[in-house]
Amino acid sequence: MEKKIAVYICTGCGIGDALDIDALSKVAKGEFKVPICKTDGQLCGPEGVALIKQDIENDGVDTVVIAGCSARVNYDVFKFGSDKIVERVNLREQVIWCHTADDEDTQMLAEDYMRMGLVKQKNMNVPEPYHVESFSRNIMVLGGGLTGLTAALESAKAGYSTILVEKEAELGGYVGKMYKQVPMKPPFTDLEENCIPNLVKAVEDAGVKIYKSATVENTAGAPGMFDVTIKQDDGTVQERVGAIVLATGAKPYEADKLGHLGFGKFPNVITQSMFEEMAVAGTPEASKVAFIQCAGSRDQEHLPYCSAACCIESIKQALYVKEKNDEANVYVYYKDIRSNGQYEHFYMKAQQEGVVFVKGDVTEITEEDGKLTIEADDKTMGTTSLADEFDYVVLANGMVPTAALGDLMEEESTTDEAAAACDEPKASTPPIIKANLLNLVYRQGPELPALKYGFPDSHYICFPYETRRTGIYAAGVVRAPMDMLSAVEDGAGAAMKAIQCVEVTEKGEAVHPRSGDMSFPEFNMNRCTQCKRCTEECPFGAINEDEKGNPLPNPSRCRRCGTCMGACPERIISFKNYSVPMVGNMVKAIEMPEEDEEKPRILIFACDNDAIPALDMAGINHMQYNSWVRIIPLRCLGSLNLVWINDAMGRGFDGVLLMGCKHGDDYQCHFMKGSELAEIRLSKISETLDRLGLESERVRATTVSIMDYDKIPAMLDEFAADLEELGPNPMKDFQ
Amino acid sequence: MRYSYYPGCSSEATAKANAHSIEGVAKALDVQLEEIPDWNCCGASVASGVVGDFTQLVVTARNLAIAETKGLDVVTGCSSCYMTLAVANKKFKQDEHFRAKANEALAAAGLNYNGTLQVRQFLDVIINDVGLDKVAQKVKKSLDGLTVAGYVGCQTVRALPFEFDDPEQPVFMDRLMEALGATAADFPMRARCCGSSSTIPARDIVLDLGYKIFESAVAGGAQVIVTPCPMCQLNLDAYQSLVNRKYGTNFNIPVLFFTQLMAVAFGLSLEDQAFKYSIVSPYEALVQYSK
């Protein structure tokens, strides 16, 4: 069906003063023959919106192109129903606020953006949501410790049928076996009774379906339709659930490896959990006890990371000793006391109770007549210390996530011909540890991809619970080392995420970060060569494959990043409103001045998540940069298809710049691997460019975060200056 | 505006200039200061090192108890007195156990203090009660062209941090100098220590610290240093020559109470300006402003 297009140019916010609006209208009316093209002094005002609505009503307009402010603002104002296409041409943040008013080049820029917007809408269709069959709204929580119980309770309280799976015979996990717990409420100074019994009762009362002594044999499917096979002694059960919270916790670090601290040598050198057991049985009468912090943690030979909870756990146990015997001498040997947040009060409380904190490294532990002696380097005094007569030495032996316990999955060697024929370099596959927790029936492996130290990969800053398997949310100490207060918050947070997931999946929308997006990748299978690019590169394991190697997409697992689209050498993957031809045509819509006009052109592919906001911010702050640039937003740099760069260079662009998020271990990429993949692809194209006699420096990738907005002008101007040195793209002549 | 006034021991000896200029400036600004009858020494930062905090605070509180019978807030022109009075006052207000115990001791002389007063510094009163606008209106002879290092020192701002100004880099002294028409010197040492009472037992502390302060004031282009504190004034004025001797320097920078400069700008009497007590002569630097 032919689209009914209308273009609205806003002249407010100074746009009318800075640009020649008539000329701009001519682009729409003349070049593109758009039937309706109107201007308004304030399009976002009630009259402006009414004007658009009127045309929709009276003239059956279904495609609205608004030339004015950035799509990042007023999106709620310009909302005309999901059956309409709304395209925004950013004349404000990216044109008039950062380029000279009343200027030939600024005007050319605005007109190009108008052309790009019009071409874009031509290549777009209204997305139809994907609906899961036999959809389930149930939430499954894996692990019945503090985090899991909290998650299950929150989910049940919110009205979702909840299933809890615990591998031990009793609920409660590590915390359940404690004598007392660290404070969880203000003033954060006093020991508290163990909260687990009450929590278990609340979970039972809330009607959570509980499987004890149970493990997950396998997990198949996708959000809204996970089929989980649960194994108990007496056989297996299958449950269909919509989303999963992984809260399988951590294990104490193996104390047997801590022989240098006397463990295994002297019976009274014990671990935190052993001390906890003793306390449950009745804290031993002791007149001198030492706690040794970071026993194994923050140690390159053992656990390189901080286990986060052991400082306050030792403080708690020190108070057990004081509780029993006020006169007891209690020492804590530490590197740094990491009593985060409110636990600073707890630390101070222990100090006030007379627990002595010694900043120092323990060098040796010896024993005589059952009493222990600790030799240490006292860091604040710069001396060695020798304290003796200890009844017990307790090692704060840290924690290892259950996700890290298992063998690393072997990378399968590709013998596939089609794959071998595809000569692009490959991104590294993420490490997957066979930890026997989820046993996913995914082509990409049975567990969650890990980032570092075996903790599941997640976008740590922006959405920590989202793992790289959509619909599965990691929480508590399996996700990152943390204290109890954080674990409770995590449990609740992950439960909310799981709920959000089933809700949006039911509507056919994407989860974070493209919330609300209803488009999903569609495959034109006749042309698929089974190269496996898409199945391998999808950061979220959304694409399985059949026996013949054909991709089998799972749209509800998909985050709609477009990485598969960028990866596919045959260019057979596209979205209803985002495709390789769409962007390609936008590139082609940009007018290319003749070489002698001395107006270079720079094409920028900027990631929607951080780079575009940063560019907008630069505009908001009225920072000026050269007006040779033409910016095309991408869902993620991962969706970058190399053909666009070919197109651009062929059309005579003097340079192409990719702006995406930081990658590496501390990546910022909202789709985890997108920006890294884009750079890998880019490394490929530079050879080709060189072969064509085009300097590969003309095509570059850079990383920006939203905080870098103030560096953007310099970044762009520098690139322009470099290009000027290289001279114009020789391909211009062939146009 | 009426206040009880606690002059402090130095007002009768080393810091007569402070007493005179405060009196003159207060009169000019319609601030009535009524001396606390039969006040006693506050003990400064020394007494507690001999007899303990509690005894010193009680001794100090004797003054507050007497002032309370009149019901007027207490103002003092000495930083050290301010510290002891204000800290004692705060304890009376906040610590019930202390209040009961202290009143038991005060009762030995038939006194009692309920903690109803505020303890203020004269500088604080000028800035927050009188206001810089009024100060500016009173200026007869603008100090235009004079660069002043506003040396606030320690206890003025740090006895009770944030009660009055930023404890690290206070600004009010500079604002006050600007209201008089002067330029405030860029003076990072404005709230660092002068060495206090170490002059007698460990003089080098005072000389070393004094050196840093002069160095910084001169680098900031200051022609005069002003301070609200008698101890600072004494150390920087009387020991300047010894600093020069120790470091081979040539500092010759007058050190005045800020109220003295106010007296100059307000065109008050020479008695109020009280230059005659200065050891480093201010006449040269101020000749064009002082009559």
Place this chain on the structure above:
Amino acid sequence: MVTPDKERAAEQAVPHSFKKKRGDNYFMEQKKIFSEPVKYDLTFAREIYRLENGSYIKQCMNCGLCTVSCATRDVMEYPPRQLFNLIKLGKKEEVLTSNTFWSCTSCCTCKARCPRGIPIIDVMHDLKKYAIEYGYTDYPQAAFYKAFWTEMSSRGKMFEGGMTARYFLTRGLDEIVKAMDMKDVGISMLKHGRMPLLPPKKIKGLGGLKKIISKAQELDRKEAAR
């Protein structure tokens, strides 16, 4: 604008003739404390914790802010933090013979900055009192402090002349000789009318004041005994 950098630079702009090679590394270089490893004997610490502000020391988290802030850190044998650690180590002699608390000028910088809210200057005052009580009075400051208090409590007001005289009386002739180059200061003070030769009048309520003092000390003793 005064930036922290500038402030730091200004504070360090000194050719420290006086500077001793001490500070946080003090132990590395000298003193018997090194001859054998330390133990953490809490007997002395517990005694100090019982002083008026003593129990605050327990709260120290070893951040060192007091040390870098201290106006007299260059002359202190042990900066405040280290002094507190010495207490923890049970090094009574070292603590009580150190010049640390005597060098403190009560500038309040550490107190204002200590993230743990330790009223460090009040602790210093407690230690002075404790040292005087136990006869650790070798430092000139001890004599000065005592002279100050005697003068003040006998008159109700401070008389510098009297205090100075008392100070030199206790410290002996040596000190006067050392102080000779200060006579210039004294003379110029006299010349400028800032050093009255006669003491101020005693306050009228001196009797009452003395009663207050002895009552306060009695209450203190009672509380300490508890």
